[in-house]
Amino acid sequence: MAGVKFEQAMARLEAIVGELEKGDLPLDESLKIFEEGIRLSKNCLKVLEEAERKIEVLVQDKNGKKQLRAFSPYDDDNHDSAPDS
């Protein structure tokens, strides 16, 4: 659910920008949310920079335990990944 956190961070950042541009808050409040906004934008960028492209398959072993396995969409061996029923 990392996407949810990112989305919340973006939403908060947008809210902060809106608030700062309105300029209704007292200066110290503005400074506080400004710092929060800069922090959020850096964090979001960091999340994007550090995010890794991953393609995995969720498979279930005989005991019903779920596992992840790497997957290459252009590899014909992937036929094995399909459950056999």
Next chain:
Amino acid sequence: MAAWARQLPWNEFASSTRGDPSTSPRSRSFTPSQDPSSKRVLTVSELTGLVRASLETDFPEVWLEGEISNLRAPGSGHLYCTLKDDAAQIRAVLFRSTAGRLRFGLEDGLHVIVRGRVSVYEPRGEYQIILEHVEPKGLGALQLAFEQLRQRLAAEGLFDRERKRPLPAFPRTVGIVTSPAGAAVRDIISVLHRRCPILAVLIAPVQVQGEGSAEQIASAIRSLNEWGRVDVIIVGRGGGSLEDLWSFNDERVVRAIVASAIPVVSAVGHETDMTLADYAADLRAPTPSAAAEAVAPVLSEVVEHLGTLALRCRQAMGWRCGAERRRLDLALAQIANVRFRILEDMQRVDGAVVQMRQAVQDALKGGWDTVHSVRHELVGRSPEPFVRHGLGQVPQLRSRLDGAMRYVLNRRKQEARSCLASLNALSPLGILDRGYGIVESLSTHQVIRDARQVEVGEAVLARLARGKLRCLVEEVMADLGLKSGSDPL
């Protein structure tokens, strides 16, 4: 119609046997014999059995078109109905094993084409057709089943617009429920990563058609939900025939999509294919590629948006700081102004203090002058000389007063002595000395001047020069006296 008509086995059977009447079922029919002695009497069961055998031999497989009526579904699972057209009707039965294979539900009034064999239900002597296959006329069986299920699930509210959830704007992980071997999964991944190269993809591999595929799809959706780290799910497959797409019309798939806590995008077949999974999904994408487009944000746009937001943040803050700075400068200028005014006021206060001090000193000086002059005047008017002068006269005046007093006293003493002598001469005591007495009534203490004032026997008191006498009156002599004579006194 021509297609199924050609398959009618009865026609084939009939035509193949027409040329050989000896093998025709009709040649074996029991027509009454001309010879009564050889008359053979049948029981009802025997006849019914013969009729049944005859019918089953003659009509082992017929195709029949008609309208379903009087449909009954008792607990046994077998279905009973009547097939009819404008002029005739036939009872029909669909045994449970066959009924279970039907993809759509039978309904009264439904026009169907059936395949079956004709038989007799002996206990009632009714002939009937035992159905082995039923399909709706006109509409395909799958289409009918689709429509029926769609209506039922729609009535449950599973397709309601209010159920649809928005897709996450920035998914981190996209779950895909599809065949790992198909073109669809490649299309989806390719589009996802073209738009957003950093997306994580989690594939829940399933068979998308054939036996058991619907259950696999439903279970894969549940598995992704249980796995949890998935932000949005794409469920789909590439194009195919109506039969190929059929698993996506399965009720279990629909319910799994509805139950998913993670938003689901459906992408089944081509634009024109509409499955029940599409109805149930939070978003229906016309194709797998379109689903990927709908799900993945464009990374460069996100980064740009993020940059813009940070820039706007800084600009807004910078503007605000500038505005506050100007306010501060203004305030400082105002303070300087106020300070100047305060200095001015202080100067005025200083001036006023000097003036006040001068005024007080002036006032004091005038006061002292007055005090001095008054004091001078007071000293000039001092009573001391008079007192001193007066005190000098006191002894002399005192001796004069003493002399005068002695003189007056002596004179007054002489006057007093001569007065006393006169008084003595006039005093009653002096008279008494000379031998006179005073008589008073003892009762009234009145001086008795007239003898008639008392009566005989009355006591009177006589005052003498020395002592008193208590006397009793013996006699009153009224006319006696010195009436015209002078008083001896």
